[in-house]
Amino acid sequence: MAGIFDTHTHFNDEIYKNNDIEISEIIKEANNNGVSNFCCVGFDVESSRQAVRYALKYPSVYGAVGIHPNNVNEFELSDLEEIDTLSYGQNVVAIGEIGLDYYYTPHDKDRQKTFFKKQIDIAIKNNLAVMMHIRDKDGSNQAYLDALEILKEKKPKRAIVHCYTRGYELAKKFIDLGCYLSIPGVVTFKNAKELQETVLKVSLNNILVETDAPYLTPEPNRGSINFSRYIVYTIKAIANIKQLNKNDVIEATSNNAYKVFKINH
Template sequence: MAGIFDTHTHFNDVVYKEQEIEVSEMIKDAKVNGVSHFCCVGFDIKSSKEACKYALKYPNVYAAIGIHPNDVYKFNKQDLLEIEEMAHSDKVVAIGEVGLDYFYTDQHKEIQKEFFKEQIKIAKNNDLVVMMHIRDKDESDQAYLDALEILDKLQVKKAIVHCYTRGIELARKFTKRGYLISIPGVVTFKNATKLHETVEKLSLNEMIVETDAPYLTPEPKRGKLNMSKNIAYTIEKIANIKKINKADVIEATTSNAMKIFKIS
């Protein structure tokens, strides 16, 4: 396998530094396993700056910058100005990960919505993709529906639903607007039946792939620290579900990523 685009990884996560794992080594190992392009995603000001730094340092590494919905209550308008300034940096391709997260608490919903709107405006002003973190309690779709309402109101054309794990009907609400569904390593889990159905029914043109490393390590490496090299298992699982060649999955998902990120 060759040419995979890991569209959502966190070289900037502190766990790698704590374990003395070098970014250069992770990139090297990933390339051996067929990964050719990476998007390093920020989740606050510091990590966004690091994403920009890695994008400038390493070929085929790109950056997404933004403030994660779980943490927006800790930030202010001045921090949004920093995101706006970083948006002009070379190789920044998306504002993310931004969005709405109702999974852990019902607090800060209005602050989340306000920061989501403001960061969408930054994306639109700079012709960047909106890379969305959307999560809700298992029995609820409200975060997704609230996100759709905001996306429609602000007339967002380019967006990615990061780390999608839900069913096909909800996915269709996003794909019919032209947004891409990003498939994580969760697809390799035996109990991810809704996601399996989603992958089966989605067109290859509607999806991209990601690791969300260091999180959500796919089978058979589950329980260990995730890295970009493990995306090969996600590709294999998608190919098995759709009963197609792995090369076709790679070609389509990488092409989709290159197109939406405007990478030639």
């Protein structure tokens, strides 16, 4: 396998640093396992700065900058001026991860929505993709429905639902707006039946793959730190579900990544 694009990873996460894991080694091992490109994603101002640095340092790394919905109470709207500035960095391809999280922070929905809308505005102004984090309480779709309304209002040209794990009917609402679904290692979990059914029904033309490393480690390494090289298990799972050749899955998902990020290759 070769040519995989890990569209969402966090080289800027403290877990790697705290475990003395070198980013250059992560990239090298991923390259050896068929991963050719990476998008390092910010979640606050400092991690966004780091994402820009990695995108400058490593030719295969692209950057996304933004303030995560769980972190909006730590910042003022004026801090988005720096996100705007960072978005002009070399190889920055998206504003993210931004969005709505009613699972961990259901108490500040209005503030989340304001930050989400303002950051979509930055993406539209600077012709960048919108990379969305959307999470809700089990049994509720309200965060997703609110995100859909904001997308309809703002009309970004290119958007990604990062770490999609829900059902097909909800997925179709985002696809109908032109969004891509980014599939994480969760698809390898035995109990992820709803997501597996979604992957079966959704066209490869609408799918990206990601690790969300160092989180959401796929089987058979679930429970340990996640690395970009483990994305091969996600590719295999999608290929098995859709009864396709792994290389076809890689080609389609990577081409989708080039399109949504506007990367010439």
